[in-house]
Amino acid sequence: MMLKLGVFELTDCGGCALNILFLYEKLFDLLEFYEIKEFHMASSFKEHDTLDIAIVTGSVSTQRDLDLLHYARNHSNYLIALGTCATHGDVQASVEGKIRDKLEKVYGTKANPMKALDSTPIVQHVAVDYAMPGCPYDKDEIYQVLMNLAKGIEPPTKDYPLCVECKLxxxxxxxxxxxxxxxxxxxxxxCNAICVKSQLGCIGCRGPIPKEANPASEFEILKELGYDEEYLRRKFKTFARGELRW
Ligand code: SF4
Ligand code: SF4
Structure with missing residues (x-):
């Protein structure tokens, strides 16, 4: 029996939804198991139905996002938060101060044309069955997760630091x-340490290791290397909002 799948995009750059399309021929493997009922980036076709799996990208940044997220949750049996916008809020959630105050500066006190909210990750609003961070995530990861689910296998979650992949x-x-x-x-x-492979430092786009991260120690090491505290503070919160405390 075909599984019913919907892809829902909240406020984001579009990269995580596009990354699914970048699976190219592997998409056809998925279509052996899945019937796509909604995927705005791919098609204007939309069929209201109860879904086996809903994939949600983006953060909750407007009232429309919140309504769409609740729709996806209420109409699906299994919900995947896909990408760091969805799992941690990403860059838009790292903005300091209230969005309402910023909008007032531009539009005055009465207007809020987008019904904007302070950006928050979807995991803060609804129960999520599987969370896959990454800005964007590795597209083969979502392929594996969807293949596992199609075969009735609960996909494994990763819980180790990036350094492990550098060593491997x-x-x-x-x-x-x-x-x-x-x-x-x-x-x-x-992500298989893709940035380090190119001799770049990791900027933390997959968010901190749940419960295990030791930002205080990392902060001290980087300070000793001569990096400015304010620079480090901003760097630490780019993708993870206030999650890293030290
Ligand atoms: S997680 Fe990154 S790539 Fe994905 S939608 Fe958000 S900003 Fe774009
Ligand atoms: S190395 Fe770091 S910044 Fe680069 S993709 Fe992986 S988690 Fe993201």
Whole structure:
């Protein structure tokens, strides 16, 4: 029996929904198991139905987002929060201060044309069955998760730091050897350390390792390397809002 799938986009850059389409020919493998009932980026076709799986990308940043999120949750049996906007709020949630105050500066006290809200991750509003961070995530990850679910297998979750993937790949440590402010030690692995592979520091786009991250220690190490505290504070909160405290 075909599973019914819907993809819902809240406020985001569109990258996470687009990444599903970037599966190209692998999409046809998925279509052996899934009937797509809604996927705005791919088609204007939409059929209101109860879904087996809803994929939600983006953060809750407007009233429309919140309504759509509740619709997706109430009409699905299994909900996947896809991408760091959905799991952690991402860049738009790291904005400091109230969105209402910022809108007032531009539009005056009465107008809020988008019915904007302070950006928050979807995990803060509804129960989520599977969370996959990444800005964007590795597209093969969502492929594997959907394939597992199609076969009735609960997909495994990752719970180790990015540094593990550097070691497994034998990448040179850019933090220790080159003093680059890499957030790998406190960031959830799963991207196969793709930035470090290119000799760049991890900027933490998959968010902190749940419960395990030790930002205080990372902060001290980077401070000793000469990085400015304000720079580090902003760097730490880019993707993870207020989650990293030290
Ligand atoms: S997680 Fe990143 S790539 Fe995905 S929608 Fe948000 S900003 Fe775009
Ligand atoms: S190395 Fe870090 S910043 Fe780069 S994709 Fe992985 S988690 Fe994101």
């Amino acid at each position: 790949n034998e990448y040179e440590c850019v933090l220790v050897k080159r003093g680059i402010p890499c957030l790998g030690p406190i960031t959830l692995g799963g």
